[in-house]
Amino acid sequence: GAGVSQSPSNKVTEKGKDVELRCDPISGHTALYWYRQSLGQGLEFLIYFQGNSAPDKSGLPSDRFSAERTGGSVSTLTIQRTQQEDSAVYLCASSSGTGMTYGYTFGSGTRLTVV
């Protein structure tokens, strides 16, 4: 597609449930990133995929968070046993991976609310 697509746009879930957030990057972009943005805060790095390399998971806040990227394209961020502090906007971005000439292209995010 022309841009980075994220779904769902909004998700309300009950505490303790598992959720899956999806990101469809720009076609041909080899790098994919997940960030979390809590209310009124900056962006917190979660995880980074580059081609077939092992992902950089250094930003994942706990073992309840995991992500995968299938076929070098679509990525799914999974949060298990959701907690209220997981409520945030989850942003996905992709880049060509050849440098930072154009920066990242972001999706519109998924707003997750845990009740």
Added chain:
Amino acid sequence: AQTVTQSQPEMSVQEAETVTLSCTYDTSENNYYLFWYKQPPSRQMILVIRQEAYKQQNATENRFSVNFQKAAKSFSLKISDSQLGDTAMYFCAFWSGAQKLVFGQGTRLTINP
């Protein structure tokens, strides 16, 4: 580790005025990139302007320009002739070879009619 600091949580100016948003960063790297992103209520992060550290000339994109002071590790954004559509959160970001953007906490800018 690199850090990015935006010391102005909120700013407000009248339409057509000029406004400057501040950003400082900390790094031991010599080659890196700096960015300003805009996030309107739609949530999508939009790249406003980019600066390569090895370039001494300040980047300019229409009404947007930066004042890049490498020695001082300062990277401010100037918006000239501000418009209502400039109302948004603005984030300063840093990138070196670590392959992930590091963001500041953001400045909420409001342009008043």
